[in-house]
Amino acid sequence: MTRTPLRVALYSHDTMGLGHTRRNLLIAQALTAANPELSALMITGARTSSAFSYPPGVDCLTLPALHKEATGAYRSRSLHLSLGAMARLRSATMMAALEAFSPNVLIVDNVPLGAVQELKEVLRFLRTGGQTRCVLGLRDVLDEPSAVREEWQRLDNEGAIRRWYDEVWVYGDPGVYDLAREYQLSPDIAARVRYTGYLDRESHQRHxxxxxxxxxxxxxxxxxxxxxxxxxxxxxxxxxxxxxxxxxxxxxxxxxxxxxxxxxxxxxxxxxxxxxxxxxxxxxxxxxxxxxxxxxxxxxxxxxxxxxxxxxxxxxxxxxxxxxxxxxxxxxxxxxxxxxxxxxxxxxxxxxxxxxxxxxNQSASTPSLLQLDMRGLERLPAMLAELAASAPVAEVI
Missing domain, CATH: 3.40.50.2000 (Glycogen Phosphorylase B;)
Structure with missing residues (x-):
């Protein structure tokens, strides 16, 4: 199923801050540096995404922005639209873009079904076509364990991973925090988890x-x-x-x-x-x-x-x-x-x-990285190539 050149889409919902977009941009930079023929389409809800510099092979689709309240509730950041209308607008925008882009791999940051489940129909479309492998990318720590287990059960995140995702990439070192163990993931979900190591910022592209x-x-x-x-x-x-x-x-x-x-x-x-x-x-x-x-x-x-x-x-x-x-x-x-x-x-x-x-107080010495795995960006290109060439794992429902 692998086409040449490889096409990768990276989604982040970005309802608060720039963290998700910055992480996906770092990953896109690493992937295109390792494979100059690769095309990476970033899909982001961060309105300031235009302030970043994109290397050759990387471009960005910016969605109409959502805002996350301190309570955790979402609303439209600027448009006078209801939350439901915003979700439909964002979902339709992504659907049109991904149908045209036809990615080999979709990397979703943090939220399996996206903000207000805006990815549900997108994932169904991509998976039914059978040409796109899907990855859920997670930071090393999501929250304290009891809160994560309650939230994941309420949102049926494991069910979403089981249906739509081939792998779960954790951008961390299990020697520091073993996400699958801490959050007591089901055995079949834990089997899809791959720890990349932390993402070393020193090696990325200069600006x-x-x-x-x-x-x-x-x-x-x-x-x-x-x-x-x-x-x-x-x-x-x-x-x-x-x-x-x-x-x-x-x-x-x-x-x-x-x-x-x-x-x-x-x-x-x-x-x-x-x-x-x-x-x-x-x-x-x-x-x-x-x-x-x-x-x-x-x-x-x-x-x-x-x-x-x-x-x-x-x-x-x-x-x-x-x-x-x-x-x-x-x-x-x-x-x-x-x-x-x-x-x-x-x-x-x-x-x-x-x-x-x-x-x-200067008693503390400069920290050493000898105990940390910081090779995440180094590993990701090979992990991507392996996944793109593999048969699908997730159920298509």
Missing amino acids: TEAEEILARLELPAGPVVVCLAGGGQDGAELIRAFGGTPFPPGTTGVILTGPYFPESDRAELERTAGRRTDMRTLSFLPETAPLLERADQIVAMGGYNTVMEVLSYRKRALIVPRVSPRAEQLVRAQKLAELGHIDVLHPDQLTPEALAMWLE
Whole structure:
């Protein structure tokens, strides 16, 4: 069934932040670097997807945007449409695109049936044709185990995997967190799980625009401490505390707020930074490599992509994880802290004084990756080729 060149579609629902899109873009970059004839179509709900740089062979279809409330409920972000109408619009858009693109493999990030089950008819169409293998891609930690088991049972996620997905790729190291065991997956579902290893950000494609933006900051010589708030939509408390932190002498702080940082909080941050000669602010970088290479220490939230950046560049880091509505960031941070790779500060203990104390305490050495499997991007091209050439496993109903 394999055609030449190979075609891969990567879906992410992206109702909050940029994490899913960034992870799929990293995967697409790795796949096209290994096979320049491969075509990768990213399907994303992130409106800022145009801010990223796409290598040859990769393009992007941006769906009308959904927004996820703090309660977990979805709504239209901009269009005056009901949630049902939005789901139908997004599903029909994907159906038309994938029918024309005819992918060998579809990689779905995190949610088996997509936001508000918008992938259900898409998966049925692709699987009935018999030409597309489907992969569910999961980050290393989804939430604390009891919450995941309850949610997966309520949504019948195992049933969806059984019907539509040939493999489940976990972008993690089971030596840190064994997803199949922790979440007590059924034996037939666990048999489809393949651990890729963590996704090493240091090996991915460079972005010259990010280096140019960093150069314009004109950072002075001396230590640099970087504050990362992910997409920024829930990073105000961390950024506010960092903005009030006294740095060690000669140290410069750089805050990367993320594109979704609230405008009301941004005005306060600009006033704070304007009163300090040892602080710089950025809203967005197409990639963080140049900034993290320059950093001596990092203070960050605990999302998957951010933590992978911290681990990839082997920087001394303090993670201040989000603890609700999901415990994902806290669980990941605690597991990695137990292995000595990062330090953790619970958000209930977040103060400028706590951050200053950590910055002054240099007793911890730079973390080593000897105990971590960081070869995920290296393995994915071979895993993809193997899957594309295989017979389907999932049931077609």
